[in-house]
Amino acid sequence: MPAEHQWRWQPLLEQWVLIAAASGSRPWSGASVAQHTETVPEHDPDCYLCPGVTRASGDINPNYTAPWAFDNDFASLLPHELEDGGNDPLHKTAAARGNCRVLCWHPSHNKTLADCSEGEILEVAKLWQSEYASISADDSIAQVMMFENKGKEVGVSNLHPHGQIYAADTVSDYGRRIRLSQHQYKQANNGQQLLQTLIARDEYKDALLVEQGTHFKTIVPFAARLPYETWIVPLRHVQSVDRFDLEELLELSLMYQRQVRRYDQLFRRSAPIMTVFQNAPCDTSQANADWCFHIALQPPLRDSDTLKYFAGYEASSNNVVNPIQPENAAAALRDCSPEVQPT
Ligand SMILES: [Zn+2]
Incomplete structure (x- = not known):
């Protein structure tokens, strides 16, 4: 059995994660x-x-019957020409240029991706493809961050099933780290890709494997930062979601749906999740070719009614303490029955 207290290296972010399973059994009298x-x-x-x-x-929303996207009315990034910042080295500023989109997964307010039909979720996945392809083709955009915040615990006030896009003219801090780590790994390892090498390891054939598909694996990463974090990783190196063929896209969307259902079962309700679709940045960097698409699902819970907080140590060190042993998280997720739709 792996040690319950150890530092584990997260190779995409190149940072240590502290696995401290005993801290998860500490008596809890905090917020539920x-x-x-x-x-x-x-x-x-x-x-x-x-x-x-x-x-x-x-604006009046159309009476849409399939997934539909529009420009966010309260965008954090704006497409207009904005005045650039000054060159003060200590208080540097820059114009916040870009585009924010809202992606409605379904016209029904009370649906989640967990209870969409196979046809409906494939249409959602096609929207992931078309949005990434069209926005990344814009030369002024450097990175298309596609994500879904689900649940009041992550600050979502609107329950309507939807995701968002922040497309910016810069690559995010994590984006730069993830790109550099994969690029340097490939250079140092005779052209091997980091994520495909990672998921071929023995750990991801049993102890850390949640689901094995034909084209993808759902895994709990060895150095999971969130207690029940999972990644859906393609078996072949693919930079972005728009490059999957229809068979791959269908499997990806169904494996994603099954993982959402596992969380609903594990936490005994429509579970809050922060999901990130990790597409390659789309600026001119040659290193983008070494980026591998994957979906990272990060529930903010450590059990069904307790949030995982990022408190003093983590906020000031950026080294996360995970109170759940990743191997135990994978076993708990494997025990769920993802074919069962929630009632
Ligand atoms: Zn609604």
Whole structure:
């Protein structure tokens, strides 16, 4: 059995994670997360993502019946020409240029990806492809960050099933680290790709494997930063989601759905998750070719009613303490029955 207290190296971010399983059994008298049992309507006229409603911008949503995307009315990044910042070396600034999109997975307000049909989730996956392909083709965009924040625990006020895109003219801090680590690994290892080498290891054939597909694996990473973090990684090196063929895309979307269902079972409700679709940056760097697409699912919970907090040590060191042994997390997730749809 692996040691319950050890530093583990996270090779994409090139940082140490502290696995401290005993801290997870520490008596807990802190905050609990209320379980949400409210009834959610199929259509909410006050929801700005539902079909046919008028948004704050004055635009009226179409009566869409398939996944649909639009520019965020409250964008953090703006496409217009903005004034560049000055050159003060200590208080440096730059214009926050880019594009923010809202991606509605389904017209029904009360659906989640866990209970979409196979046809519906494939349509969602096609939207991942078309959005990445069209936005990354814009020369002014350096990185297309596609993500889904699900659940009130991660600050989502709107329950409508949706994701977001932040497309910026710069590559994020984590993006630069993940790109450099994969590029340097390939250079130092005779052209081998980091993620494909990683998931071929024995650990990812049993103890850290959640699901083996034909084209993908769902794994708990050896140095998981969040207690039940998982990655869905392709067996072949692919930079971005738009490069998968239809068979691969269908498997990816169904494995993603099954992982969402596992979390719902594990936490006994529609589980909060921060999901990131790790597509390659799209600036002019040659190193983008060495980036491998994967989906990272990061539930913010350590059990069904307790949040994993990023407190003093973690916030000030950027070295996360994970209170759940990754091998135990993988075993718990394997025990779930992802074919069962939530009621
Ligand atoms: Zn809605």
